[in-house]
Amino acid sequence: MIKICKKCGKTEEEHCSGFEPLETPEGCVCEPQSWAFWCNGKYEYRFRPICHEFKPGPYGYCARCEHDKKCHDQTRGKEPTEPMERYCWADTY
Numbered sequence: 001m002i003k004i005c006k007k008c009g010k011t012e013e014e015h016c017s018g019f020e021p022l023e024t025p026e027g028c029v030c031e032p033q034s035w036a037f038w039c040n041g042k043y044e045y046r047f048r049p050i051c052h053e054f055k056p057g058p059y060g061y062c063a064r065c066e067h068d069k070k071c072h073d074q075t076r077g078k079e080p081t082e083p084m085e086r087y088c089w090a091d092t093y
Helices: 069-075
Strands: 036-039 042-045
Antiparallel strands (some): 036 042
16 A cells, blocks of 8 residues: 555655655555545545444445445454544534
């Protein structure tokens, strides 16, 4: 899996300075570029924690955390390491 900057979404090779890698939750198999969200007037690149149970939603992703079934299978029902409320989009679910 490629690493991208959590500030701008560019790869380390594309970046000129100040690269801060996006941290991937344990067990996550998602592509980092798929986690760009418009938040407070700019894009943010952050993964949500993988929730404790896969709840089928649109397009095959979890309705709670938006990770796919493969991510949930990797974590085997563990509780998320961070509360979902930490993220600015959490109140929309």
